[in-house]
Amino acid sequence: MLKCWKDVPDYNLFVRDKWKSFQVDGWGEFVLKEKLKMIKVALKEWHSAHTQNLPSRIESLKD
Known part of the structure; x- marks a missing residue:
């Protein structure tokens, strides 16, 4: 778990x-x-679904 x-x-x-x-x-x-x-497999899928486009979301929050 992270x-x-x-x-x-x-x-x-x-x-x-x-x-x-x-x-x-x-x-x-x-x-x-x-x-x-x-x-483990379910968490990998869940993690990738919740971190999609994370860099762009971070940038939009900075603006």
Whole structure:
């Protein structure tokens, strides 16, 4: 987790909802490992969606 993510509105809600939506069968450690892999992919997609055009947004705020 990046520290800056916790400042984004609905980050905690996103992670909680995604985590609960993953359905993995197996023994405990296997389920944990697979869910961590899936949350990693989901967070990468979420991060890229929330940082699109970040340089241009920064410039527009400076103006």
